[in-house]
Amino acid sequence: xxxxxxxxxxxxxxxxxxxxxxxxxxxxxxxxxxxxxxxxxxxxxxxxxxxxxxxxxxxxxxxxxxxxxxxxxxxxxxxxxxxxxxxxxxxxxxxxxxxxxxxxxxxxxxxxxxxxxxxxxxxxxxxxxxxxxxxxxxxxxxxxxxxxxxxxxxxxxxxxxxxxxxxxxxxxxxxxxxxxxxxxxxxxxxxxxxxxxxxxxxxxxxxxxxxxx
Amino acid sequence: xxxxxxxxxxxxxxxxxxxxxxxxxxxxxxxxxxxxxxxxxxxxxxxxxxxxxxxxxxxxxxxxxxxxxxxxxxxxxxxxxxxxxxxxxxxxxxxxxxxxxxxxxxxxxxxxxxxxxxxxxxxxxxxxxxxxxxxxxxxxxxxxxxxxxxxxxxxxxxxxxxxxxxxxxxxxxxxxxxxxxxxxxxxxxxxxxxxxxxxxxxxxxxxxxxxxx
Amino acid sequence: xxxxxxxxxxxxxxxxxxxxxxxxxxxxxxxxxxxxxxxxxxxxxxxxxxxxxxxxxxxxxxxxxxxxxxxxxxxxxxxxxxxxxxxxxxxxxxxxxxxxxxxxxxxxxxxxxxxxxxxxxxxxxxxxxxxxxxxxxxxxxxxxxxxxxxxxxxxxxxxxxxxxxxxxxxxxxxxxxxxxxxxxxxxxxxxxxxxxxxxxxxxxxxxxxxxxx
Amino acid sequence: xxxxxxxxxxxxxxxxxxxxxxxxxxxxxxxxxxxxxxxxxxxxxxxxxxxxxxxxxxxxxxxxxxxxxxxxxxxxxxxxxxxxxxxxxxxxxxxxxxxxxxxxxxxxxxxxxxxxxxxxxxxxxxxxxxxxxxxxxxxxxxxxxxxxxxxxxxxxxxxxxxxxxxxxxxxxxxxxxxxxxxxxxxxxxxxxxxxxxxxxxxxxxxxxxxxxx
DNA sequence: GATGAATGAGGCTTCATTCAT
DNA sequence: CATGAATGAAGCCTCATTCAT
Numbered sequence: 001x002x003x004x005x006x007x008x009x010x011x012x013x014x015x016x017x018x019x020x021x022x023x024x025x026x027x028x029x030x031x032x033x034x035x036x037x038x039x040x041x042x043x044x045x046x047x048x049x050x051x052x053x054x055x056x057x058x059x060x061x062x063x064x065x066x067x068x069x070x071x072x073x074x075x076x077x078x079x080x081x082x083x084x085x086x087x088x089x090x091x092x093x094x095x096x097x098x099x100x101x102x103x104x105x106x107x108x109x110x111x112x113x114x115x116x117x118x119x120x121x122x123x124x125x126x127x128x129x130x131x132x133x134x135x136x137x138x139x140x141x142x143x144x145x146x147x148x149x150x151x152x153x154x155x156x157x158x159x160x161x162x163x164x165x166x167x168x169x170x171x172x173x174x175x176x177x178x179x180x181x182x183x184x185x186x187x188x189x190x191x192x193x194x195x196x197x198x199x200x201x202x203x204x205x206x207x208x209x210x211x212x213x
Numbered sequence: 214x215x216x217x218x219x220x221x222x223x224x225x226x227x228x229x230x231x232x233x234x235x236x237x238x239x240x241x242x243x244x245x246x247x248x249x250x251x252x253x254x255x256x257x258x259x260x261x262x263x264x265x266x267x268x269x270x271x272x273x274x275x276x277x278x279x280x281x282x283x284x285x286x287x288x289x290x291x292x293x294x295x296x297x298x299x300x301x302x303x304x305x306x307x308x309x310x311x312x313x314x315x316x317x318x319x320x321x322x323x324x325x326x327x328x329x330x331x332x333x334x335x336x337x338x339x340x341x342x343x344x345x346x347x348x349x350x351x352x353x354x355x356x357x358x359x360x361x362x363x364x365x366x367x368x369x370x371x372x373x374x375x376x377x378x379x380x381x382x383x384x385x386x387x388x389x390x391x392x393x394x395x396x397x398x399x400x401x402x403x404x405x406x407x408x409x410x411x412x413x414x415x416x417x418x419x420x421x422x423x424x425x426x
Numbered sequence: 427x428x429x430x431x432x433x434x435x436x437x438x439x440x441x442x443x444x445x446x447x448x449x450x451x452x453x454x455x456x457x458x459x460x461x462x463x464x465x466x467x468x469x470x471x472x473x474x475x476x477x478x479x480x481x482x483x484x485x486x487x488x489x490x491x492x493x494x495x496x497x498x499x500x501x502x503x504x505x506x507x508x509x510x511x512x513x514x515x516x517x518x519x520x521x522x523x524x525x526x527x528x529x530x531x532x533x534x535x536x537x538x539x540x541x542x543x544x545x546x547x548x549x550x551x552x553x554x555x556x557x558x559x560x561x562x563x564x565x566x567x568x569x570x571x572x573x574x575x576x577x578x579x580x581x582x583x584x585x586x587x588x589x590x591x592x593x594x595x596x597x598x599x600x601x602x603x604x605x606x607x608x609x610x611x612x613x614x615x616x617x618x619x620x621x622x623x624x625x626x627x628x629x630x631x632x633x634x635x636x637x638x639x
Numbered sequence: 640x641x642x643x644x645x646x647x648x649x650x651x652x653x654x655x656x657x658x659x660x661x662x663x664x665x666x667x668x669x670x671x672x673x674x675x676x677x678x679x680x681x682x683x684x685x686x687x688x689x690x691x692x693x694x695x696x697x698x699x700x701x702x703x704x705x706x707x708x709x710x711x712x713x714x715x716x717x718x719x720x721x722x723x724x725x726x727x728x729x730x731x732x733x734x735x736x737x738x739x740x741x742x743x744x745x746x747x748x749x750x751x752x753x754x755x756x757x758x759x760x761x762x763x764x765x766x767x768x769x770x771x772x773x774x775x776x777x778x779x780x781x782x783x784x785x786x787x788x789x790x791x792x793x794x795x796x797x798x799x800x801x802x803x804x805x806x807x808x809x810x811x812x813x814x815x816x817x818x819x820x821x822x823x824x825x826x827x828x829x830x831x832x833x834x835x836x837x838x839x840x841x842x843x844x845x846x847x848x849x850x851x852x
Numbered sequence: 853g854a855t856g857a858a859t860g861a862g863g864c865t866t867c868a869t870t871c872a873t
Numbered sequence: 874c875a876t877g878a879a880t881g882a883a884g885c886c887t888c889a890t891t892c893a894t
Contacts, residue, residue: 132396136398167414174383190375204372205377210377226853229853264854480874547760566824610775611775689859
């Protein structure tokens with residue numbers, strides 16, 4: 001779901017633009033950027049080829065608009081994440097679980113954007129960079145959360161900050177990707193899980209590892 | 214390094230084929246499958262365009278050969294991994310650390326293949342599938358290791374098997390990708406780590422999570 | 427300056443049409459007919475794309491209107507040129523100089539039209555023809571002037587009429603083009619000349635050539 | 640006629656390239672750069688569209704190659720022009736007539752290139768510039784010839800150097816254009832003239848003007 | 853084995869023109 | 874009168890693949 005900022009009624013123009021963006025993000029995610037032809041998009045939208053260019057300067061800028069919009073919304077979810085000031089370990093776990101649930105929910109509601117973000121690659125330089133930056137910002141957001149927890153003495157310093165952030169984001173990105181887009185082994189039931197189950201199991205691994213309680 | 218099976222001396226033909234494969238895997242990884250033109254490959258190799266087609270039926274089969282060769286070698290590394298029959302938790306951790314180190318070393322020595330495997334996407338159906346299958350096989354290999362450990366009572370059953378395997382492979386894939394290919398935040402020192410450091414820190418997170426010893 | 431024929435006050439409609447014509451002639455001259463997009467014209471005029479088609483049936487007719495209007499005014503200047511009946515050589519030179527000055531002045535005041543006329547080419551058939559015809563009419567006007575002078579015995583018949591007319595018009599067209607639109611060599615001071623200087627020097631060459639007095 | 644530099648036998652490659660260049664220059668001259676489609680060129684040559692791009696990077700570079708090649712050959716003709724050191728007026732006239740004949744002959748043998756050079760306009764920036772530069776160089780070549788003659792006292796200094804050069808080149812360019820490409824008035828016999836006639840009549844006007852001997 | 857010229861389908865984009873409001 | 878969204882034909886160029894030599 002892509003939202004066009006506007007105070008009140010979306011105009012006819014907004015609607016058409018949104019339609020094209022949604023078709024684009026879906027096809028980019030499903031078939032890849034390069035395998036998505038402008039003609040595919042406009043055919044699905046039921047408009048002429050030229051119409052696309054009334055709304056977007058080029059194929060590349062559609063992709064960039066999609067990323068830009070998704071990036072902002074995703075980072076907002078993460079940043080309003082941990083707000084906890086001190087508290088017990090249990091508080092931290094609960095807070096983390098809530099954050100993970102928010103992220104998983106966002107991913108579920110923006111599955112094509114997330115699929116693009118997590119698996120997109122091999123496209124033009126500018127697009128590649130937009131993705132990289134988004135993922136870095138995401139990692140930075142988590143890193144500052146972890147940093148705060150370490151300063152409050154809530155986390156041991158057996159593993160260093162950068163590594164922890166990298167491990168944590170790896171975990172989240174990987175599990176979201178598997179949950180929503182696969183690849184998943186034949187008889188795995190991963191795809192059936194709810195947001196809450198995903199959050200609960202992930203947070204347990206996050207804090208306690210394989211040996212966890 | 215791509216190896217052509219042949220009983221003895223590699224022939225002239227093998228050498229040229231290997232050269233083309235190596236150039237291809239590097240470019241596929243660096244620029245993506247679709248952004249790699251046959252003309253790029255042959256130019257870099259210093260041969261004529263037509264020569265490529267003497268060695269490969271099509272662009273697609275080069276990719277498939279690359280995946281096939283890498284898949285076999287990677288799975289071998291993983292499968293000869295845990296061999297431990299029972300033993301203490303410490304034994305399990307040590308075994309796991311050794312396995313991780315093997316995987317990291319393999320990734321380092323086959324960085325273009327790994328980059329393709331972990332970040333490749335958006336290419337033709339057949340190639341997409343080959344990657345998916347490889348990653349599933351990888352997850353299955355880990356799953357059977359975890360299963361054995363759970364049967365031996367070495368791991369609590371607070372998290373179910375599939376989820377555990379998914380989380381574990383997410384962790385490994387994500388951290389390898391960040392370590393070798395990025396994206397990595399500006400002042401992260403991740404890229405400088407040795408195989409052994411990576412293995413030690415990852416295994417700690419694997420077993421004990423963020424709160425780990 | 428393009429003038430729309432109308433008995434009294436120019437209406438709002440005339441003004442808008444004039445504005446569009448002026449923008450069009452300027453851009454046609456500066457960038458060429460084909461490089462001038464309707465969207466460029468309407469953007470510069472600050473109106474919508476569709477508005478253009480309320481005033482003109484097509485892009486081509488704008489060009490034709492421009493040529494038509496310019497052609498009439500230019501020919502009028504030339505035709506009211508030599509009126510001299512007999513007289514001395516000096517009279518002829520003076521008359522010719524006055525005519526040249528008129529032409530140069532017209533060119534200065536209608537520089538975009540003149541640029542189009544003298545350098546325009548490569549556009550659609552109809553437009554090409556309109557230009558050709560205009561230039562032929564121009565040459566015919568000069569030819570009849572020369573003819574009269576030859577009949578009156580004021581010019582020797584060493585060079586034939588057609589050739590003389592062609593040479594004369596070549597001279598005028600070429601020098602106007604260089605004076606107003608270039609290309610002009612780096613340190614040439616041609617562009618700074620006034621109408622009167624241009625006329626004086628050109629008429630001297632016209633009558634006496636390189637060796638002239 | 641476009642010539643590819645090569646020591647001996649033109650290769651198959653040279654022949655094809657020459658063929659495409661010749662078709663291109665002809666169509667550019669006849670219909671204009673923008674009205675010439677790559678498909679027109681390749682159809683006329685009887686090859687596939689893609690073949691064009693085996694020889695030229697783009698439509699623009701064909702035009703530039705054409706100009707470059709023509710420019711060099713034209714300037715060579717002009718520069719080896721006046722060689723006369725002093726001498727009588729008659730020598731100067733004779734020399735000039737020979738030079739004009741050379742230029743006219745070149746124009747006749749390279750009519751499409753000349754048509755492009757003299758009437759081409761309205762195309763892409765780079766092409767426009769290439770033409771401008773060529774014409775400036777041409778004027779410079781004439782200017783240095785005139786300058787020498789003035790230094791030797793063979794020409795009066797009633798008209799200044801720049802103006803003289805501009806007038807002279809206007810004359811030549813204009814008369815060549817009319818002779819070979821028109822526009823020419825209905826019953827003009829200009830087009831039938833031989834190189835020698837053209838040179839004789841032009842040189843007379845050049846030195847003596849309308850009143851000339 | 854190897855070359856490099858040739859092919860041709862197909863993609864992205866432009867832009868004059870039309871049309872409902 | 875005016876708007877601006879929509880159209881669709883067409884052009885340039887790319888590139889995997891083929892093929893004669």
